[in-house]
Amino acid sequence: MTTPSLNIDTLIDDPTIRTVICCGSGGVGKTTTAAAVAIRAAEAGRSVVVLTIDPARRLAQALGLEHLDNDPAPVHTIDTSAGGSLDAMMLDMKRTFDEVVMSHSTPEKAAAIMANPFYEAVSSSFAGTQEYMAMERLGQLQQETVGTDRRWDLIVVDTPPSRSAMDFLDAPKKLGSFLDGRFIRLMTAPAKVGGRAYLKVVSVGMSSVTGVMAKILGAQMLKDAQTFIAALDTMFGGFRERAEVTYAALSDASTAFLVVASPERDALREASFFVDRLASEGMPLAGLVVNRLQPITIPSLSAARAIETAQAIRDLPGRAEGWKPADTAALLQVHAEAADQAARHRAAVARFTAAHEDIPQVHVPTSGSDVNDVDQLREIGAALSGD
């Protein structure tokens, strides 16, 4: 059985595909892949927004934007002759969180939440908030309309640089299990009921666990935390509902996941985990993108043969000036290293394929330099469609 090939154009040309999510471990080129897909789709006539998480400065510049922020801004450096458009934005965690708070509570309550010492920490500083907020922002983008139409017919998402690609999928569930759990009732009970009354309604276990926490955290910190969670409690419901709607939308046929990896053992292992996870959750996987694959330039010349020949050439009589046999030998050595690298990359990919032979793949050759402009992103887009 041969591994099917992935062609990004089948996603781009399919109007029922509304969301493309690029995921994978850090440093594999997720953001570049997302930008390349977005440009190709926009130039094929779709109205696209690309949500990036933490792009390199030069990627923003490549898109013709001085900087990216939480509001989608039009990218003017692309070809719109097919009637498409491209907007780009970068997730601003703090602002997204602020907007969630403001849209789910009264102005007084929002002010109280934002003044709590825990809020600053949770909304901007602590790791992990990014996944919740990326999901929230994606939900907002999906809901945005112009008149009665959706503002964009394709949203391309780059996922946060998490410890694991899985974190993005796990965030809403973790939130849900927390909201349904006993812990939130424990934390909100005293603030809701207040005073002595609550002592009567909560169990002995509950009050002693609060006592233990007060001992560990200190009474003031526990009180701040309780006030904070109680204040958030009212908006959590709406927040969770949204996260669940977004999550559910991720499992329907309008979404396509692209799992991105570099041709290295670790990145492909992470990709394997993720592919299995998507399958077990019934999430729509489009396929695997392997970035930066070393191409085989001279198939007829093996690494071993190149090294052997280089040694023979080194012994040839030299020339007085210009190109010397030592230079030729050096080039053969360069070729041998590239050929070895190409073989290693293919072996790493083959290990993935052995376990997932039915998963479509597309390989993007290494460019040797950084991606600096729209032309290079177009080339990557072309490679993703098998051109």
Add this chain to the structure above:
Amino acid sequence: MTAQLHIVSGKGGTGKTTVAAALALALAHDGRRVLLVEVEGRGGISQVFDVAPFGDEETHVARGLGGGEVRGLAIDPKAALLEYLQMFYKLGRAGGLLEKFGAIDFATTIAPGMRDVLVIGKVYEVVRRDEHHARRGFQQYDAVVLDAPPTGRIGKFLAVNRELSGLAKVGPIKKQADSIMRMLTSGRSRVHLVAVAEEMPVQETIDATAELRGEGLPMGSIIVNQERGALLGKRSRALLQSPDFDAEPLSADLADGGLRVGPTLVDGLVESGRRLDERLSLEERERARLSSLDLPIVRLPALPDGMDAGGLRQLAADLHRQGMQ
């Protein structure tokens, strides 16, 4: 004497885990004991050493370069929290109660940032062990190497206790958080950043250095990983790039070397040579940007045969030779 703490971070894909492993080997010389700590891997380090995944017991991983020992530990936030509660609060049944009410799960998986607090708390416990702890049966270390989160999150990860101290205001948590910040900002700790000489990793390294310095965290070395060998000299690079490059002598050499000469071969070789030249120019430019950070720069080669136990020892020797010992 408490242990030296070496914190290793870097952009994803730069090989920070491999470098952390090699650094542990390099530091484990002359009978020194080194603990290599994994905080968020899927057993990535253990694969480099070809041993079973690290667990929450400190176990033997490898002999160091000069006869020392490297041990490994994977910090599990939940185990770290329960251990901490037991150690400082002597919580027996009450610990179980917290578990039952979901407080432990909340702290270790849901509350953003708590993971970081717990992981660093465990590192602190290991680093501060002295003779006094050794007498009570705890293993003491000369150095602890932490395979830390990537550069995008390293500043927040390391400064999380400053945040926590501000939240707690008073009490045992504040005291503990302040002690941890003191350890991280003391002369016994340093942060090493792993980069490859490409635009994005270098930019992240520069940004992270500014952030870490802003937090008062002492910097160690910049480790430039996966450097291409200088297979092509300046002269051959200049010839290859010149617009009137003459491929005749190249073809003649190849024919003399016994190869069947055709355009695929000659053009292919010239093309790979030019690509390497571009790559080397890029590396030179990016290294120059790194040198503006005014930190020691340590260089590690791209290993021609990929990463295995032998390659790891070679990197360890390279680190040791360049003063990381």
